[in-house]
Amino acid sequence: MGTVSKMSSRWSWVMNAVYIFVSICSFGVSGGLVQSCGYIIPESPLLTLGSNFTALCILNESCLDFGNIHASQIIWKIKSSVVPKEQYRVINRTVSSVTFRDTSTLATPLTCNVLADGQIEQNIYGIAVTLGLPPEKPENLSCVVRQMSKNKFIMTCTWNPGRDTFLATDFCLKSQWPLETLPDCKPKGVNNSCEISNVQFFVNLEVWVEAKNALGKAESEHINFDPVDIVKPLPPRNLTVSSGELPTVLKLSWENQIIVVEMELKFNIRYRISDSTDWMEVPPEDTASHRTSFTVQSLKPYTKYVFSLRCMKKDGLGYWSDWSKEKSGVTSEAKPSKGPPLWRKIDISHSPNSWTVHLIWKELDRSEANGIILRYEVTVRARPSLSRPPEKYSVNSTNLTLNLTNGTYDVTVTAHNRIGGSPPSVLLIPASNSKASVKDIKAYPKDGKLWVEWTAPDNSVVKYVIEWCMVSDSSDCTTEWQQELGTSQGTFLKGDIKPFKCYLITVYPLYTNGQGNGQSTKAYLQQSMPEKGPTVQTKKVGKAEAVLVWKPLAVDEQNGFIRYYTILYRTISGNETAVNVDPSKTEYTLSSLSSDTLYMVKMEAHTDEGGTSGPVFTFTTQKFGKGEIEAIVVPVCLAFLLSILLGVLFCFNKRDLIKKHIWPNVPDPSKSNIAQWSPQTPTKHNFSSKDQMYPEGSFTDVSVVEIEADDKKSFSEQDLKPFNLLKKEKNTSEGHSSGIGGSSCMSSPRQSVSDSDESESAQNTSSTVQYSTVVLNGYRDQIPSVQVFSRSESTQPLLDSEEKPEDNPGGGESATPRQQYFKQNSSQDETSTDGSHFERAKQVTPPINEEDLVGLTQLQISDHSSQPCGSGQEKNKPESALADVLSPSTEGQILRLETMGINTATVDEVPKSYMPQTVRQGGYMPQ
């Protein structure tokens, strides 16, 4: 039920609204024209801001009938904002009013609306409200008459129009004569000034401003004036400047642009030296009368001046004109007012008694030269003046070089122009600078210039000379100088002093009778950071320290005084460490560094203005310190040597044991049972002598093997042919003693070249050659695999008949290995290895048993171990070994043998039998 009731209520409200809307509309249309239900009075009011305002909304009676509307339902709105109902007042059934105490809260439009049926707001009427202010009284009215041309003047009056009125406001400049009203002047585009072109002088004019708008009008104060009293004339024109006879005056002439019947003028004249910006002014009282020319006095000779002037009404009423165009003129020349500053440079010439004096002087300033300097006259007087007459020179330049003998001189220089000469400048050149010099000289920048100051010496100084030059590595120190009065104790250097450059400044005091030594200091006008940093590098790098060296920065690169160096170093991953170093140093040692570490180091040079870094240098510290390697290596070496020494001593002490195991004794064939058995066995003493001839130890390695006579393996002649060929060839072989049982350690390798003839000659000479007997029998029933040569005691020369091939029944297939075996067991006592060996070998082919072979193999190993001391190149070279075996005895060998007396002993003790003996199978046939 409730819901149905609400639905019914809303539907009823909508229907009512539609009815009211239709009623209002039908009313408006019923008359044929659209009519509103009411209206507002006043219609479109113009209101003063801040004033009170009341509006009435009046409803039409007809609307009341249709819409059942009452004035109490009226709502006032400003734009879309509802005016508070406190400002409403229902006057009667059809009239509602709204009141605004301050119209500044108003805006347009102001509308009257009705709330139909208490819900729907319907606009009845609206008005536009205009707000504004009446004009204020214009203030500060003033006028000026500007001269536009000779006969044209325009009066411009300006005023303060006052506040904004928010309304269209007209301003009008009014003027009148006592009996006549002049035309109004209406501003164009502005509201605070107006121009009147028809200006009449000598008649008082009354001027005022009238401002008017919809809310009212206002009038300024009236001002009265004669327009001629407010004129700003045009400046004089056609100004000319001319010089007169006097060097200190210039005459100005001009043309006034206002006629004298209109007004008389007074003037201001200003002037300046052309290269100056400071104006000077002629006293105003001198130009207070009307004129067209004026002579300016007290000017400097031969100086260019610039002039300008302005004018105004003579009685001071009105305004000054603008300054006229500038015009320049030059005063006439006069004599130079002072002599040129004079100084000297003295070179010691080759002759000890003379000087080369360079007199130098400066050109006079323009203000001092008073004209164009044509020449300089120089007078040089020696002291005492009676010694010789003064010398005079006339020069056009500003220097003069003289060769003077040592002494004291007075030099005077005068400058001359077209008018005359200057007062002389005097310089005393003493024989020596024996006077007191200045003290405490300092130089520093001041006011953008370089200031040098000093403490004056006790004696009175006539003047000071300050010399300076820019110190540079790339150019010479070109000296500049200036003079200062003797009373001064400081001055700015006058010259082109450049920033970031080092200047050497020297101050000389000059006295009436001498000169003091110069005192010097260095200074910069402006310092900066150095152009670059020092390039650092290492001089020496140790384990924990590094000696850094660098070159001092050149003067041109310093840009200031180097106060200190900063050395920055770090490892790749470590923090940077900084060390400040005195700028006088060029070397520094970094300590406490880590060993075997890469360091990066750079250097900064610092002036007062900052520092600049040099390039980065990297270095690596050493792994070991100085002496550490020596401390390790030397003891190791010593220990090694000591162990070797001990080993050698041990070997020496145990040589018998070693010999027994390494070089076992080989039975002497001469002592064999066969020898003892043979009736032709040489006497025992022969063997004794042989013992003498072959000392023990050197002979122990001779092996005697038992050869079986029936061994078929013997060398045939064919097998030995190659050896004969080799013998006959002119060949190169190592002539070391490689005899049976010989140790290669005991022989020095030596190349020898010989041909067969020489070999034969050697054989012939060696008539006491011992021949080896080749025993091809196996030792202890072992079949030898190699051919073995055994030393023969025979001294009998070989016969040709014995070299027959048929005498060699054995085969020669294993000749090469046997030769190698032989070589390795050869004794140093072998004095001849000529072809007779092979001749003998052709006849003897004894078998060799395996036991012998084993023993020989051991010897071969022993020899191998000793090869480092001998000819290592020969190992594993059968052909080479063969060549050793086959090589004839060399001269060295022969000589050595002769020295040893071996052959002599043999010759003495062996019977004179030269028949070769042939050992047949199973037998030995001593001769």
Next chain:
Amino acid sequence: MWVPALAEQPPVTLQHHNLCSHAILLAGKIRSNVARLLESYVERQGLDRTISLDSVEGVPGPAMEQGGELTVAVRLGANLQAYRALQTLLGEVLEEQGFHLTPLDMDFHASIQSILLQVAALAYQLEELLALLSHGRPAWEAAGPRPSQLV
């Protein structure tokens, strides 16, 4: 052209002095301007430069020619009458030039208008002086008919 004869008996009051001073300066300026205007007029009208202006119809003769027998007031009155006549004639010239002869020569019209204003101002100053000298007699009445309007 006539110059006010004020030098004989200078006024004693400051107002009198200022008035005389203004009148003298204005008369001098009028003379200068009229001379320049005359040159321009002769040039535009194609007249002979030797034209004599000593005797112009309707312009009274100079009072100075009558010697020192006349009083200051009489002489000022004669001057005032002459300037009134000049004012009238300049008005006629301006009307004639503006409407008939040189309607487009505005500068020339402005020159005539400027002198016309100055003459009117000088006439006023003379009237004031006469008023001071003639015992409160209205200056305009003593000087005769006033030009109807200043443009």
